[in-house]
Amino acid sequence: MNVRTRFSPSPTGFLHVGGIRTALFAWLLARQSGEGRFILRLEDTDKAREVTGSDQHIFDSLKALGLIYDEGPDIGGPFAPYRQSERLDTYKKWAEKLVDQGRAYVDPYSPEEVQKFREQAQIEKKPFLYRNHRPENPPEWDGSKPLRFKSDPKAYKWHDEVMGDLSTGPEVIDDFILIKSDGFPTYNFAHIIDDLLMECTHVIRGQEFLASVPNYLNLYEALAIEKPLLATVPHILGPDGNKKLSKRDGAKDVMDYIREGYLPEALVNFIASLGWNDGSEQEVFSIQELIDKFSLRRVQKSGAKFDEKRLLWINGTHIRNLTLDDIYTRCKGFWPAEAADYDDTYRKKVLELVQERLKYFAELPELTSFFFKDLPVDMELINNDKQLKKFSHDELKELLEKTKTTLEQSDFSTADLTKKLNLLLETTGQKPRVLFSLIRIATTQAPASPGLADTLVILGKETTLKRINTTRVMLETK
RNA sequence: GGCCCCUUCGUCUAGCGGUUUAGGAUAUCUGGUUCUCAUCCAGAAGAUCGCGGGUUCGAAUCCCGCAGGGGUCACCA
Numbered sequence: 119m120n121v122r123t124r125f126s127p128s129p130t131g132f133l134h135v136g137g138i139r140t141a142l143f144a145w146l147l148a149r150q151s152g153e154g155r156f157i158l159r160l161e162d163t164d165k166a167r168e169v170t171g172s173d174q175h176i177f178d179s180l181k182a183l184g185l186i187y188d189e190g191p192d193i194g195g196p197f198a199p200y201r202q203s204e205r206l207d208t209y210k211k212w213a214e215k216l217v218d219q220g221r222a223y224v225d226p227y228s229p230e231e232v233q234k235f236r237e238q239a240q241i242e243k244k245p246f247l248y249r250n251h252r253p254e255n256p257p258e259w260d261g262s263k264p265l266r267f268k269s270d271p272k273a274y275k276w277h278d279e280v281m282g283d284l285s286t287g288p289e290v291i292d293d294f295i296l297i298k299s300d301g302f303p304t305y306n307f308a309h310i311i312d313d314l315l316m317e318c319t320h321v322i323r324g325q326e327f328l329a330s331v332p333n334y335l336n337l338y339e340a341l342a343i344e345k346p347l348l349a350t351v352p353h354i355l356g357p358d359g360n361k362k363l364s365k366r367d368g369a370k371d372v373m374d375y376i377r378e379g380y381l382p383e384a385l386v387n388f389i390a391s392l393g394w395n396d397g398s399e400q401e402v403f404s405i406q407e408l409i410d411k412f413s414l415r416r417v418q419k420s421g422a423k424f425d426e427k428r429l430l431w432i433n434g435t436h437i438r439n440l441t442l443d444d445i446y447t448r449c450k451g452f453w454p455a456e457a458a459d460y461d462d463t464y465r466k467k468v469l470e471l472v473q474e475r476l477k478y479f480a481e482l483p484e485l486t487s488f489f490f491k492d493l494p495v496d497m498e499l500i501n502n503d504k505q506l507k508k509f510s511h512d513e514l515k516e517l518l519e520k521t522k523t524t525l526e527q528s529d530f531s532t533a534d535l536t537k538k539l540n541l542l543l544e545t546t547g548q549k550p551r552v553l554f555s556l557i558r559i560a561t562t563q564a565p566a567s568p569g570l571a572d573t574l575v576i577l578g579k580e581t582t583l584k585r586i587n588t589t590r591v592m593l594e595t596k
Numbered sequence: 597g598g599c600c601c602c603u604u605c606g607u608c609u610a611g612c613g614g615u616u617u618a619g620g621a622u623a624u625c626u627g628g629u630u631c632u633c634a635u636c637c638a639g640a641a642g643a644u645c646g647c648g649g650g651u652u653c654g655a656a657u658c659c660c661g662c663a664g665g666g667g668u669c670a671c672c673a
Contacts, residue, residue, distance in 0.1 A: 128673050164672055229671070236670085243597035245669045264671050281601070290599055290669080298671040305673045329600060329668035352602075353666080360665055391621095395609060399620045418609080420602050421666075428608065428622055438635075475634035485633090503632090536630095543630080554631035566633030 121154040123147050123320045125180070125187070126309060128161040129172040132371040133179045135424060136324075136354040136363045139389050143351065144322045145185045146390070146412040157316060158190035160201045161309065163302040173201075179372050183382045184405065189316075197316040202308050209303040212311050212341070213265055213296050221340045222296055223256040225264045249293045265297040267307070267337060274332045279320075279349035279414040286332045294333055310334060314343050322349040322414075325421075349414045352421040354392055363424050379452050379479020380429070384436040388429045393418040402435050434477045442470055454483035456490035464489075467576050471568040489576060492585065493563035495592045500559055505552050514556060515593040520546055521557055522586050530579045535571045560589035 123144035127137060148154035158180065160173055177192050189195025199205055216222035225232075225248075232248070239246040249269060259265055271288035278284050296307040303311075313321060328350050338345045353362040375385055387403050396403075396411040403411070437445060446466055457465055468489045475485065487493065500506050506514065521542055528538045539554070546553060554570050561582055567573055574582050 126673095130673080161673065167672065225671085232671085239669085240597085245598045247669085284600075286600065292669080295671055300671075302671085304671070309673090323673095325601075325667060326673080327668095332600095350601085355666090357607085362666080391608070393608085397610075399610075401608090401621050422608065425607050425622080431622060434634090472634085474636090477634090505631090540630080550630045552631085556631085558631055562632090564632085567631095568633085570631060 119151075119319060121148055121151040121320065122157060122316070122318050123154070123322065124157040124159050124313070124316065124318050125185075126159040126161050126312075127176055128164065128167070128305075129169060129176060130164075130167045131169050131172055132373070133176055134363065134370065135372060135389060138179070138183065138185075138372050139354060139392065140322050140324060140351060141180060141185055142183075142386060142389055143349070143394075143412070143414065143417070144320065145187075146409055147320060147322075147414070148188075149409045150412060155188045156185070157195070157197075157318065158187040158200060159312060159316070160191050160203075161305055162201055162203045163298075163305065163308055165300070165302070175373070182373060182376045183386060185386075202303070202312065205308075205312070206301060206303070208315070209297065209308055209311055210301075213259075213303075213307070216267065216296065216340065217259055217265070219340070221268045222259075222265050223253070223268055224259050225266045225295070226253050226256055227251070245289070247289075247292050249291075252293065261297075261301055262299060264295045264299050266293045267296050267333075267340070269293050269333070269336050270340070272336070274335050276331070276335060276345075276348070278328075278331075279347055280352075280417045281328070281350050281419055284328075284331075290329065290332050291336050292333065294330075306330060306333065307337070310337055310341070310343075313346055314341075318346050320347045320349060322351060325350055325352050349417075351417055352393060352419060355421045355423045357424055357426065360421070362421075375429075377480075379449065379482070380433050381436045381440075381448070384433040385429070387436065388432045391432075392422040392424065402432065402439075430477050437476050437478075438474055440473075442466060442473070445469065445473060449479045449482060452479035452482040454487045454490055456487070460490060464576070471572055471576065475566075475568075488562040488564050488567065489573075492581075492588070495589055496563055497592065499563065499565065500556070503555060503559070505549075506555055506559075509552070511593045515590055517546055517548065517553060517556055518560060518586050518590040518593070521553075522583060522590070525574075525579070525583060525586070528579070530575055530582075532571055532575050535574055539571060557586070561585045 125141035125144050127133065145156045148156035158176075160176070162168055162173070173191065177190070180187060187193070189197065189200060191200045194200075213222060235248070235251050236246045248266065249271070252268075257263070269291045271291040273285065273287045275283065275285040294306050295304050297303050331348065331350075335345065355361060356363045372385065376382065383405050386405060386408065390403070390408055390412070391401065394412065394417050397416060440448070446469055449469070453465065468486050472482070472485045476482065500514065524538050524542050524545070528534050543550060543553060558567060558570050558573070561574060561577060563585075577585075
């Protein structure tokens with residue numbers, strides 16, 4: 119079978135982590151079969167909810183994550199157009215087919231009248247079924263009123279690739295709207311036609327559609343078309359509570375994560391592992407491994423909570439797995455402004471030191487700024503240090519003076535610097551915890567930094583001695 | 597309210613009737629890595645498997661009830 123999967127968002131806003139997961143699963147499925155195709159289709163049948171620019175944003179987000187689609191609105195394909203608003207004639211043709219078969223009819227009621235029926239059902243504590251109000255002599259379809267599917271209520275048993283065997287009774291089948299009074303089809307109708315015409319083999323979508331599936335099955339029967347493989351994936355939930363992840367819970371635009379310097383492969387790894395595993399104890403996967411190992415059958419039936427700390431960890435491990443050259447290319451644009459004054463060699467050396475403590479690229483400036491500029495002396499760093507606060511400023515000043523004279527003799531190679539630092543421990547009789555902390559703070563003015571010798575080698579003799587001297591002077595005046 | 601789905605450490609999960617005193621990862625805490633942060637290593641703590649019945653020699657695993665959570669009942673997708 120030639121796998122053809124699709125991702126069919128409506129352009130009503132940004133793509134967040136929850137939505138992107140359906141896209142990811144569909145993409146993985148297409149990629150794991152040689153001839154597989156992944157299709158992007160825009161379901162823009164609700165003019166009122168459409169957000170200008172969100173179509174472009176969807177294209178960008180998918181591309182940024184590497185979820186490259188083979189057919190889509192902006193790139194075309196054998197079944198173009200891929201925007202439902204440009205396919206109205208097609209839906210109309212299929213709707214007429216149903217009318218001719220006596221399987222579709224015009225809804226003669228006004229929205230207010232239907233609303234009354236609905237309210238009545240609510241009062242009676244019964245689910246609303248339009249078919250209880252089926253008109254006896256519906257008018258001809260002239261496009262000014264909605265067209266409804268004339269359902270054939272019955273019980274269904276079907277298989278869902280994720281949820282397993284499902285079944286429902288006839289009470290859930292209703293006469294849903296096929297074509298709205300504005301001439302646009304509903305999702306319920308349009309996606310069935312498009313999936314058929316675009317030869318989609320799998321339909322992967324969120325849990326919110328599960329209750330509608332029996333209606334779709336009824337429509338597939340009426341049109342005598344074979345249904346695709348159905349897969350219903352649970353929602354990703356917000357970190358607090360059990361609610362579907364939404365903007366309120368801090369669900370961010372995936373592009374925000376890209377902008378903060380999360381790696382696409384880490385995001386993909388994280389999103390996939392939210393509700394999927396391969397049965398082994400592996401947690402970190404490359405894209406290729408995900409393609410090779412993914413299967414709908416191992417997707418969790420229950421929703422998973424979005425845990426940003428876990429994403430942070432996964433991103434960190436992916437960053438650590440990168441080669442220095444690779445990470446250097448990819449973190450361009452995240453350096454502190456002053457880094458522009460330094461050459462590639464210097465920046466690479468800095469990057470090498472911070473690679474293992476980098477969780478996402480946006481942290482680069484706070485982790486490295488002292489390599490590129492002199493930070494103002496912050497006496498609090500010394501005064502709040504548990505060990506250093508035990509010493510008087512005079513004592514500390516003296517330690518820095520000794521450090522200065524000793525390091526002046528160094529050629530600032532790693533080996534020699536290490537030797538000199540050890541020598542200082544001997545001559546001053548201080549513990550590393552005291553002496554190294556002092557030197558580290560004096561030379562970086564940062565609460566945290568890479569190893570002392572490594573840092574000083576990169577800073578170089580001139581800068582190191584200058585900064586030691588600056589701090590020494592500050593200790594004098596205070 | 598009807599219908600449908602779900603329920604294992606805080607979190608993501610393994611588990612498909614006995615090898616389970618329920619495993620891993622993360623998060624947390626402790627110790628080690630000449631200083632801080634991180635990494636790495638070692639260790640600790642953390643789930644009576646939602647609850648109650650049953651089936652069975654034996655159940656997280658099978659069956660039945662219940663409870664809790666979620667979804668849905670739109671001219672939204």
